Amino acid sequence: MDKVLVHTTWGPTDPTRAGLAFAYAMKAHSEGMDVTIFLFHDAVLLAKKEVYPKMVPIGPPPIKACMDYLVDENVNIYVCKPCYDFRALTTDEMVETAELKGMDLFFELSKECKVVSF
Numbered sequence: 001m002d003k004v005l006v007h008t009t010w011g012p013t014d015p016t017r018a019g020l021a022f023a024y025a026m027k028a029h030s031e032g033m034d035v036t037i038f039l040f041h042d043a044v045l046l047a048k049k050e051v052y053p054k055m056v057p058i059g060p061p062p063i064k065a066c067m068d069y070l071v072d073e074n075v076n077i078y079v080c081k082p083c084y085d086f087r088a089l090t091t092d093e094m095v096e097t098a099e100l101k102g103m104d105l106f107f108e109l110s111k112e113c114k115v116v117s118f
Contacts (some may be wrong), residue, residue: 003034003111005113007106011042018046019057022066023118029075036076036113038106044083047098071097078105 005076006028008021018025021037039047046063047054055063070077091100093116 001032001034003113004028005036005038005109005117006108006116006118007038007040008010008043008118009041010118011039011045012051013042015055015063016059017118018043018055018068019060019063021116022046022063022070023057023060024116024118025075026061026066026069029062029070029073034113035070036078036109037070038078038101038109039081040080040083044079044087046090047079047084047094048089049076051093051094053097067095081092 006021006025008018010017010021025035025037029072046055046067052067053064057063077095077096077098078101081102084100
């Protein structure tokens with residue numbers, strides 16, 4: 001099975017760019033790929049239960065539809081811990097399947113996956 005690592009730094013400041021990463025991750029998974037999504041910088045805000053449903057991109061499907069699919073399918077959603085901590089966010093605000101991780105894991109995953117960046 002092909003593995004893909006999707007990462008983005010785009011969050012609420014540009015829901016359309018952020019939405020592309022989520023739409024790609026959903027499509028890749030629905031086509032049978034092993035998908036991991038990694039959120040950095042402002043994209044970490046999309047891991048918050050109260051934020052992602054409000055993000056409506058122009059063109060791609062709503063981020064809510066994509067995130068709900070990824071969570072329901074238990075797709076790995078990793079959130080940059082330093083980026084999240086810097087914003088003084090708490091883990092109880094995150095979607096159930098999201099995990100705080102660092103660059104070390106991203107680096108290791110990138111050695112074994114196709115990397116797609118948005």
